[in-house]
Amino acid sequence: NTSVIIDNGDFDEYKDKITSGLCTEKWSNNTMWFSDVNSSHESFIAAMFVGYYGIFDGYSDGSFKPDKTINRAETAKVVLAGFGYDVIEPSPNSNAGFWDVDPNAWYMPYVYTSNLYGIMSGNDNGSMSPGDTVNRAELLRIFLESAKANVTECTTSPYPNVAVKSWYCKYAKFAKGQELLTESPDGNFYPDAAMTRADVAHLFYSYNKAWCASIFELIQGNN
Structure with a gap:
């Protein structure tokens, strides 16, 4: 059911997204973007x-490092970029109210904006934990809330090991x-599993496919 991705909005805006290439896969004709992810790689x-x-962006050596886990600071950066948020610079030397961040670190604008x-x-203790690895449950919440996806409450469990009240x-x-x-x-969810850069890339790609399917559904309904 693709209609849960997009349930309202401006039709012309959706058409603009299609012509930008998001739903035409014009990007798929390009050569390798990262030195360590060739055409035979699953990612x-x-x-x-x-x-x-x-x-x-990848690393300075041109690699992607698909198996490297992703932390909270990196997650803030990619979701803001992926969903088109304007990044806001904090005041000079500001820690934005978090005692465990470096005011001069590269991640500060992303952490500040995401907050x-x-x-x-x-x-709860006033920390941001920018270097902590993000697990599957946390990543999904951050990703889907950033996307403003039409997420509804659980009435039945989607996985054998996921409680409806979780x-x-x-x-x-x-x-x-x-x-x-x-x-x-085994059909389980594993909420505490650490997410890798490849996992997050797959999430963006899969979400875009579902999002585009919703747009095409809207187009058919407007014809």
Whole structure:
């Protein structure tokens, strides 16, 4: 059911997104974006997608490092880039109210902006934990809230090991319904699993496919 991705909005805006190439895969005709993800790599298409649209920059040596885990600071940067948020610079030497951040670090504008938008809040003890690895449940919440996806509450469990009352049930349900994640062989969800850069690239690519399917659904309805 693709209609849960987009349920309202300006039709002309959606058409503009299509002509920008998001739904035509014009990016897929390009050569390798990253030196360590060639055409035989399982993450090749997803890596090309996030590279073409500037969601991931890669490293100075030209690599993507698909198996490297992604932390909170990096997550803030890619979701802001992926969903077109304006990045806001904090005041000079400001820690934005978080005692464990470096005011001069590269990530400060992204952490500050993500907190302003309510995408990524700090911890109860006043920390932001920018270097902490993001797990699957956390990443889905951050990603889908950033995307403003039409996520609804759980009434049934989408996975055998996910309780209906768990805070992440609705995000897991949405991801399963839209086929955003690679399913585990045993059919479980594993909310605490660390997310890699390849995992996040696949999430962006899969979400875009579902999003475009919703747009085409709207086009057919407007013809």
